[in-house]
Amino acid sequence: MLSQQDMLEAERHGRQVRSIYVYEAPVRLWHWINALAMVVLAVTGYFIGKPLPTVPGEAAENFLMGYIRFAHFAAAYIFAVGLLGRIYWAAVGNHHAKQIFKLPIFNRHWWAEVFFELRWYLFLEKTPKKYVGHNPMAQLMMFFFFTVLSVGMVFTGFALYSEGAGLGHWSDLLFGWVIPALGGSMQVHNLHRLGMWIMMTFAVVHIYAAIREDIMSRQSLISTMISGWRMFKD
Amino acid sequence: MTETFYEVLRRQGITRRSFLKFCSLTATSLGLGSAAAPRIAHALENKPRTPVIWLHGLECTCCSESFIRSAHPLTKDVVLSMLSLDYDDTLMAAAGHQAEAIIEEVKKKYKGNYIVAVEGNPPLNEDGMFCIHGGRPFVEVLKETCADAKAIISWGACASYGCVQAAKPNPTRATPVHKVISGKPIINVPGCPPIAEVMTGVVTYMLTFDRIPELDRQGRPKMFYGQRIHDKCYRRGHFDAGQFAEAWDDEGSRKGYCLYKMGCKGPTTYNACSSMRWNGGVSWPVQSGHGCIGCSEDGFWDKGSFYDRVTDIKAFGVEANADTIGKAAAGTVGAAIAAHAAVTALARARQKAGESTSEKQGEN
Numbered sequence: 001m002l003s004q005q006d007m008l009e010a011e012r013h014g015r016q017v018r019s020i021y022v023y024e025a026p027v028r029l030w031h032w033i034n035a036l037a038m039v040v041l042a043v044t045g046y047f048i049g050k051p052l053p054t055v056p057g058e059a060a061e062n063f064l065m066g067y068i069r070f071a072h073f074a075a076a077y078i079f080a081v082g083l084l085g086r087i088y089w090a091a092v093g094n095h096h097a098k099q100i101f102k103l104p105i106f107n108r109h110w111w112a113e114v115f116f117e118l119r120w121y122l123f124l125e126k127t128p129k130k131y132v133g134h135n136p137m138a139q140l141m142m143f144f145f146f147t148v149l150s151v152g153m154v155f156t157g158f159a160l161y162s163e164g165a166g167l168g169h170w171s172d173l174l175f176g177w178v179i180p181a182l183g184g185s186m187q188v189h190n191l192h193r194l195g196m197w198i199m200m201t202f203a204v205v206h207i208y209a210a211i212r213e214d215i216m217s218r219q220s221l222i223s224t225m226i227s228g229w230r231m232f233k234d
Numbered sequence: 235m236t237e238t239f240y241e242v243l244r245r246q247g248i249t250r251r252s253f254l255k256f257c258s259l260t261a262t263s264l265g266l267g268s269a270a271a272p273r274i275a276h277a278l279e280n281k282p283r284t285p286v287i288w289l290h291g292l293e294c295t296c297c298s299e300s301f302i303r304s305a306h307p308l309t310k311d312v313v314l315s316m317l318s319l320d321y322d323d324t325l326m327a328a329a330g331h332q333a334e335a336i337i338e339e340v341k342k343k344y345k346g347n348y349i350v351a352v353e354g355n356p357p358l359n360e361d362g363m364f365c366i367h368g369g370r371p372f373v374e375v376l377k378e379t380c381a382d383a384k385a386i387i388s389w390g391a392c393a394s395y396g397c398v399q400a401a402k403p404n405p406t407r408a409t410p411v412h413k414v415i416s417g418k419p420i421i422n423v424p425g426c427p428p429i430a431e432v433m434t435g436v437v438t439y440m441l442t443f444d445r446i447p448e449l450d451r452q453g454r455p456k457m458f459y460g461q462r463i464h465d466k467c468y469r470r471g472h473f474d475a476g477q478f479a480e481a482w483d484d485e486g487s488r489k490g491y492c493l494y495k496m497g498c499k500g501p502t503t504y505n506a507c508s509s510m511r512w513n514g515g516v517s518w519p520v521q522s523g524h525g526c527i528g529c530s531e532d533g534f535w536d537k538g539s540f541y542d543r544v545t546d547i548k549a550f551g552v553e554a555n556a557d558t559i560g561k562a563a564a565g566t567v568g569a570a571i572a573a574h575a576a577v578t579a580l581a582r583a584r585q586k587a588g589e590s591t592s593e594k595q596g597e598n
Contacts (some may be wrong), residue, residue, distance in 0.1 A: 049544045050557070051495060054486050055476045064476030121574075123581055163501075167450065167460050180452050185462075185502035186528065186537045190547045190556050197560020201567050208571045212578060 044072035096133040128217035145202035239278040288322035293354025300427035357406035364406040394422035401535035422453040426529035463500035466508040497541035498525025
């Protein structure tokens, strides 16, 4: 459905202007802010679980863990608010903005495209297809490894944050239930860290796939996330 | 007419002066301020004594041991006097059928108006035969005794969460009290054991104010379990500064740096150790140089090592911590990507070579 429409759109435009406006400004802005927040979150989060070597001097003169935790919480707020903003934009933005939030799982043709993409990545297809938004395979991956996982990270993250913020804090009222539900604070800490690893692993896949497709499928991907326009080379 | 607490205390030879001291002390430890002391005194002088039955299930008696070592002998005397008057098979003088008759008597005489304090938990496998109380499975005695109670106090990690006897694979199916008893207010006072002053504080609160203290999501009194060990730890400054003991005998350890890297569970444990401390405020685990092991948390035996922060997640019969899983996943995916990129480059090179030859052929 979507991809067929995309194909038609791509072909029509491809012949005429050879480029299509895909990602609106708020989506692009969010993408890069979110990417930065994720880097900060992963690095600081890693060092919260496994702190850096002891700093010399008096405790009163140092605040290293404090700053690391501050950066983590600040980036977490940006990440969470960004996610809310992105959900809002999925509601009001163009149809590409909705892609990572819903999967057309009842559409047989979409599934066929997912398997086509899988074969393409497994070198079983000679020529790639062109998509205006995410290809169906990428959409599937984005949905689970970004959207669903991000919501999980926000829930577990704010539940852990509520432990320091104290009983009665909004984070405790909204997310405090997550801790007993998942089997205690220690368990939530560990799951949150595991979530970080999964997300970072997916980020590597995401970046690799974007660069590879940019080269291989003769359409722009990386510059599209900067300019918003998808260019078709032939 | 039932006696009041005050009458019982006076009969036991406690002076009025000592009684008032106890009231002030209790008010302070409950965080109620000095204005509450006269209210506690008034309540104890006028309210009929609420009987307490103290049951022992599958446990090690560390809760009782802690309780009778309550820091201030005064507190111990007062509360213990209140309790031992009724039923506690470890502490009372009566034994055998005589003792068991007391439970029946209290149940009849104070129907719906007594408190059951449970130390330990009932094992449910083999019809509860792993814990026998007076010739019967403990679970039966527990259910019967709790049926007419006003409220139930679950002492310690055993009664609250299951503790060591419920650790995997839990052969006797030891089950926390709140999963066996329903329809009654249950107060969880976890810890292995709980701090003595916390125990006496909870009992005194319930006896004097005639209501259960405010509880959190896990049924624990907020006044003692509202904050983590970490939040009130005197080594917190070193944590924020980034100063850690990295080995048990290193410089940081000697300087009293934060024990986080040694696996201290203070940041994930709700208890009052860091503020009330133990043995009359003498010390507590972190002050003695060892990290908190998180004994007041649900299933603390099954939450990985006491000496790791990033500890094992147990799922699907596999034990691995987040970092080992994460590094393995990232490594595998990284290698897969490198291989994929190499194959892509090869395929592309071959395709280009093919194209150029076909072009040449076309030219020819």
